[in-house]
Amino acid sequence: MKTTRLIVDNNVNKIEVYTQAVEKLKMGEVVAFPTETVYGLGAIATNEQAVAKIFEAKGRPSDNPLIVHVGEAHHVLKYVSEISKKADDCIEAFWPGPLTLILHAKPNVFAPNVTAGLSTVGLRMPDHPVALELLKLLAEPVAAPSANRSGKPSPTTALHVENDLQGRIPLILDGGATGIGLESTVVDFTVDPPVILRPGGVTAQMLRTVIGEVIEPDTTTVDDATVPRAPGMKYAHYAPDAPVFLIQPDLDAVDRAIQSIHTQNQKVALLAPDEFKHNEADWFFSLGNQQNLESTAQHLYAHLRECDDTTADIILVTVPLKTGVGAAIFNRLEKAADGNWWHS
Structure with missing residues (x-):
């Protein structure tokens, strides 16, 4: 299969580009497109065969439900x-x-592989001009997980999508780099008080300002026998090729970890705030200023992907405080590391 990447900006015929994407979707194909969080891989959510192509392209487990995107609230x-x-x-x-x-889904509306057999469905309206224009022209609900190979870091540029899914999908709409860089917050409103199933750009404090009490569980994972109610709850996600280990942002602890790794004749890539850049890591990727976690979130997946361009044997990542968007970053890092922490 040939994969075409079409740039969507003010210098192209947008109508022609969107028309191609809408036609592909209506023909039962999948299309990758940008949202404000990460790039999504979409199919019409009422077409079971089309949705199956998402799982096939990504290599995604079929018991992982998909989020459905709408163009109008x-x-x-x-x-x-x-x-x-x-x-x-x-x-x-x-x-x-x-x-x-x-929310509780109406029966027999969505393809069963969208909801993984659950009676609930996750719905959102993305805040990105390309996504919204596509959804409004299509006038259909679109199931869309992140547009990457399953388990790998989510894509924040069209080139990330192309690298992962070249030859596996027909079309990518290239709307530039995404803004937030982490997937959406997922909240279960079928219970009261509502429960955060996956932290994201809308923080617990922001939710509490609007609706009062919101529960933040200690863990956002489920066991092997359980069908997850939201994406990202069951399997290792967001992981580069080399193993990821988490470590507290302590200069001495990081230095000792790097020395220990080097003693074993292994190379290490470090993802950490700017103040860690003068250490002995073989590669350093800045997570920016600890006081600006929005910027950290925006670049996290790109840095994890850049680690695959190194020959690092181990990737060491410092963790942020679990406040505000830090909770979402912490959640993604735990999944990338599959729960592994560095112990000297």
Whole structure:
């Protein structure tokens, strides 16, 4: 299969580009497109055969549910059996934006492989001009996980998508680098108080400002026998080729870890804040200023991907405080490391 990447900017015929994408989707194909979080790989959510192509292209486990994207907030009423006041208030406050709501799905609306057999569905309205224009022209719900090979760092540029899925999908809409860089916050509104299943750009504090109490569980993973209610809860995700180990942002501890790795004749790549750049790591990737975690989030996946261009045997990553968007960064790093922490 030939993969075409079409740039969407002010210098191209946008109507022609969007028309190609809409035609592909209506023919039951998949199309990669940018959102404000990461690039998504979309198929019409009511077409089971089309949705199956998402799982095939990504190599994604079939018990991992997909988030459905809509182009208009009121379209949600077509797809769910009820919307609580709290859910409605969050739609009003955060859509379009990086918030996915888990709600009770109307029966027999979505393809069964979208919901992984659950009675619930995750819905969101992305805040990106390319995604919104595509969804509005298509006028159909689009199931779209991140547009990468399953388990790998999510793509924040069209080139990341092309590197992962070249020859596996027909079309990529290139809308430039994404803004937030981490997937949406997923909140279960089928229970009260609502529960955060995956932290993201809409933080717990932002939610509490709108709807009051929100539960942040100690863990956002499920066991092997459980069907996850949201993406990213069950399997190792976001991982580069070399093993990732987490470490606290302590200069002495990081120096000791690097010395220990070098003693074993291994090379190490370090992802850490700027103040760690003068250490003995073989490669250093800056996570920026610890006071600006939004910038850290924006570049995290790109740095993890850049590690694959090195010959590092081990990737060491310092963790942020679990406050604000730091909770989302911490969550993604735990998944990338599959829970592994460095112990000297």
